Amino acid sequence: MRKVLIIAGFDPSGGAGIVLDTKVVRALGEFAASTITCLTVQTTERVYDAKTIDPDFFEYQLQKIIEDIEPDSVKIGLLGSEEIARSVLRNIRRYNLKNIVCDPVLKSTSGFEFGKDKFVEFLKSEFLKVCSVITPNKTEAEVIFDMKIENFGEDILNSIQQKMNKMGIKSCVLKGGHVDGHLAEDVLITQTEIYRVSAKKKGSTDNIHGTGCAFSSAFATFLAKGYNMYDALKQTKDFVSNLIHNSIKIGKGRLVLNP
Secondary structure, three states: OOEEEEEEEEOOOOOOHHHHHHHHHHHOOOEEEEEEEEEEEEOOOOEEEEEEOOHHHHHHHHHHHHHHHOOOEEEEOOOOOHHHHHHHHHHHHHHOOOOEEEOOOOEOOOOOEOOOHHHHHHHHHHHHHHOOEEOOOHHHHHHHHOOOOOOOOHHHHHHHHHHHHHHOOOEEEEOHHHOOOOEOOEEEEEOOOEEEEOOEOOOOOOOEEOHHHHHHHHHHHHHHOOOOHHHHHHHHHHHHHHHHHOOEOOOOOOEEOOO
């Protein structure tokens, strides 16, 4: 059994964060361990507040679990602060961790901001370059690459690829669920290649909670299984599309995924 380490925040509704990530990894037949970065006051309707874990306690937690389980891949979600991010970066390097999938959570769908300017600049200048792949949504990609992304035209994708090379980012998956069009197209951009994976949209994801978390945790799981980056993307897209199609209503707000 492959081991996936989840580094993310806690959503008490169970619709996102570590709870959902763990469900996804288990649904795909592998083992999930986790370290909590941040506690949130959150429902299916919105994020009300967030509080990061004490950085020293977090690092102690992280080091002990890495030394014990020796993960095959790592999914990084909500970090919450520059101190937590620096701790993760130190330990990625210390333990030479592989197959690192980063979902750069900067703002919730309801508008709650998890990262300030200094934190975002640290991600862009130092953190993201150690990751195997990043999986931003449209808004996050626009912040990271400092550009508008209205579509996935060749000029835009080539510009992103050039920016990635300058920033040292190895691979990026642009998720097309929030980009206009009848296709739900995801694009894998490496430092030398651009790959498109398309499927017909099964409806809007705007009213579904946790799709970004599920996508990145599934991607990390397929990398742990030994898939290459392109095949991991195809498998992840199929898996998450089915989750979206079968999402359920459990609270007063958005639908949730049910792996």
